[in-house]
Amino acid sequence: MDRPYDCEKLPHICSNFHDTIEFIGKRWTGIIIYTLMSGPKRFHEIAEAIPGISDRLLTERLNELVKEGLITKKHLESSAKKVEYELTAIGMALKDVIIAIRNWTKKRANL
Amino acid sequence: MDRPYDCEKLPHICSNFHDTIEFIGKRWTGIIIYTLMSGPKRFHEIAEAIPGISDRLLTERLNELVKEGLITKKHLESSAKKVEYELTAIGMALKDVIIAIRNWTKKRANL
DNA sequence: ATAACAAACTTACTAATGGTAAGTTAAATT
DNA sequence: AATTTAACTTACCATTAGTAAGTTTGTTAT
Numbered sequence: 001m002d003r004p005y006d007c008e009k010l011p012h013i014c015s016n017f018h019d020t021i022e023f024i025g026k027r028w029t030g031i032i033i034y035t036l037m038s039g040p041k042r043f044h045e046i047a048e049a050i051p052g053i054s055d056r057l058l059t060e061r062l063n064e065l066v067k068e069g070l071i072t073k074k075h076l077e078s079s080a081k082k083v084e085y086e087l088t089a090i091g092m093a094l095k096d097v098i099i100a101i102r103n104w105t106k107k108r109a110n111l
Numbered sequence: 112m113d114r115p116y117d118c119e120k121l122p123h124i125c126s127n128f129h130d131t132i133e134f135i136g137k138r139w140t141g142i143i144i145y146t147l148m149s150g151p152k153r154f155h156e157i158a159e160a161i162p163g164i165s166d167r168l169l170t171e172r173l174n175e176l177v178k179e180g181l182i183t184k185k186h187l188e189s190s191a192k193k194v195e196y197e198l199t200a201i202g203m204a205l206k207d208v209i210i211a212i213r214n215w216t217k218k219r220a221n222l
Numbered sequence: 223a224t225a226a227c228a229a230a231c232t233t234a235c236t237a238a239t240g241g242t243a244a245g246t247t248a249a250a251t252t
Numbered sequence: 253a254a255t256t257t258a259a260c261t262t263a264c265c266a267t268t269a270g271t272a273a274g275t276t277t278g279t280t281a282t
Contacts, residue, residue: 016216016220017141017142017145017209017212017213017216018141018142018161020212020215020216020219021135021136021141021142021145021212022136022138022141022142024132024136024212025132025133025135025136025137025138025140025141026136027133027136029136030128030129030132030133030136031128031129031132031133034128034129034132050129090215090218090219090222093215093218093219094215096211096214096215097208097211097212097215098128099211100207100208100210100211101128101131101132101135101208102128103207104131104201104204104205104207104208105127105128105131107201107204108131108201108204109127111201
């Protein structure tokens with residue numbers, strides 16, 4: 001069986017695969033990104049779209065995503081309290097990953 | 112912006128997306144699957160291919176993957192001590208997800 | 223044949239992360 | 253002026269992960 005790619009020739013990519021999957025696989029991170037795929041959202045909108053997540057973890061994950069450059073945070077209307085989160089271009093590029101996971105989930109359900 | 116798919120029409124898929132990404136996103140799970148993409152491997156081969164993982168967690172993750180039907184465990188040579196782990200068809204089907212993550216990682220590195 | 227070694231766990235313990243709930247702060251609403 | 257709301261923040265307990273030593277059965281060397 002062949003590998004998806006050659007680790008000898010792409011050590012940088014190989015060494016980063018683990019980091020990437022561990023990052024986007026952190027608890028709640030995947031579904032937060034998925035939620036933002038349908039457009040920018042405010043804090044409470046994300047919270048309401050994801051049953052089970054707590055304010056604390058949502059704050060933490062959003063901060064991590066901002067830090068990693070996958071989303072941006074915008075303060076609305078000169079108010080310190082209204083914010084909006086939006087995927088960056090590289091964050092939005094995760095759509096292909098999400099589609100692949102969706103397809104796999106569907107395939108698995110049909111076994 | 113359009114969604115990758117319509118949750119109204121595919122509630123089953125929608126509700127399972129989170130489960131899927133949380134499962135394959137569990138610590139070490141992604142890289143274990145990736146490691147097995149290049150063919151069946153014995154316990155110590157997987158351990159050696161994944162720097163940092165401990166015997167305890169590797170055992171735990173492999174058992175979870177067997178339980179979820181993504182890999183199979185084969186005892187070699189009528190011996191109780193030599194085992195081999197291999198991706199099932201549905202486990203191997205995660206290759207598309209892995210390729211998507213690889214592509215995204217590459218794209219991100221070029222920013 | 224016996225002793226040392228190895229593979230694949232298993233157990234015990236500590237550290238890190240996640241979950242729950244209450245508290246905070248500034249702005250918007252009544 | 254008092255109440256409510258958004259978006260955190262803090263404190264505390266539960267769950268999960270990391271580290272290291274121990275176990276069991278089979279294999280290899282003497």
